[in-house]
Amino acid sequence: MRENIDKKFSHLDKEGNPTMVDVSDKKVTSRTAIAQSIVVLPDEVIQQLSDDEIHTKKGPVFQTAIVAGIMAIKKTSELIPLCHPLALTKSAVDIRLNEHNEVVIVATAKVEGKTGVEMEALTGASVAALTIYDMCKGFSHDIVIKSTELIKKTGGKSDYDK
Numbered sequence: 453m454r455e456n457i458d459k460k461f462s463h464l465d466k467e468g469n470p471t472m473v474d475v476s477d478k479k480v481t482s483r484t485a486i487a488q489s490i491v492v493l494p495d496e497v498i499q500q501l502s503d504d505e506i507h508t509k510k511g512p513v514f515q516t517a518i519v520a521g522i523m524a525i526k527k528t529s530e531l532i533p534l535c536h537p538l539a540l541t542k543s544a545v546d547i548r549l550n551e552h553n554e555v556v557i558v559a560t561a562k563v564e565g566k567t568g569v570e571m572e573a574l575t576g577a578s579v580a581a582l583t584i585y586d587m588c589k590g591f592s593h594d595i596v597i598k599s600t601e602l603i604k605k606t607g608g609k610s611d612y613d614k
Contacts, residue, residue, distance in 0.1 A: 463534045472534045475566040483607030484542075484562045487573035487600065489581040491555040494594040498553050506588065513587045514547045517557070521545035521580030525561050528575045535571050538563050543572070545580050554598065557581055568608050574600060 465471045500506045506513040525543040529535040542562035550556050559576030561569035581597045588595055605612040 470534060472536065473567070475536065478566040478608075480564055480566055481607045482562070482564055483568050484560065484605065485569040485573035485602065486604040487559050487570070487577040488603050489557040489559075489577040489600040490550075490598040491557065491581050491584050492596040492598050493553070493555060493584075493588065494592045497588045497591045497595065500588075500591060501549075504549075508587050508590065510587050513584055514555075516587060517580040517583040518545045518547060520583040521557065521559050521576040524579035525559060525572045525576035528572045531575060532571050536567050538565055538567070538569065538572065540569070540572065543576070545576055547580065555581075555584060557584075558603070568605060570602055570605055574602060 462473050463470055497506065500508075505515065510516070522543045522545055524531070525545075526540060529537040540561060540563050542560060544560045546558045546560075548556050557577050557580045559573045559580065561572035561576065563569050563572075578597075578600050581600065585595050585597065601614070602612065603614050
């Protein structure tokens with residue numbers, strides 16, 4: 453508990469007002485973040501699976517979710533108010549089913565910059581999960597976005613690996 457005494461919210465100024473973090477004095481480093489979302493699909497949706505894809509009237513679900521996740525990574529600063537706009541060097545989303553028939557979405561963001569890309573990876577994974585929900589809700593509303601979490605981050609002040 454003692455280790456948290458010196459920590460503070462990075463997006464508040466001295467008066468407690470919201471602010472974008474000043475990264476002017478930080479060094480440019482290679483930064484990577486990987487986030488994961490897990491979506492649980494009910495049987496009636498899983499039954500639509502053919503050749504590792506679910507096809508709907510709206511189009512291929514996983515391929516559309518990949519594109520949506522990549523777009524979300526690129527637009528994170530427009531969605532999360534205090535995120536810096538970044539010149540990303542990589543934006544990728546991978547979607548697979550695990551042994552429990554859960555959809556595992558892995559979003560990766562990379563940048564050479566002064567600030568990290570955790571929010572970009574988390575946003576990409578989240579939007580991909582929401583896209584799957586949107587495209588499959590015609591089959592069932594019993595779809596659960598089970599989790600979204602940071603898996604790994606490198607670069608900057610510290611690294612993180614779950």
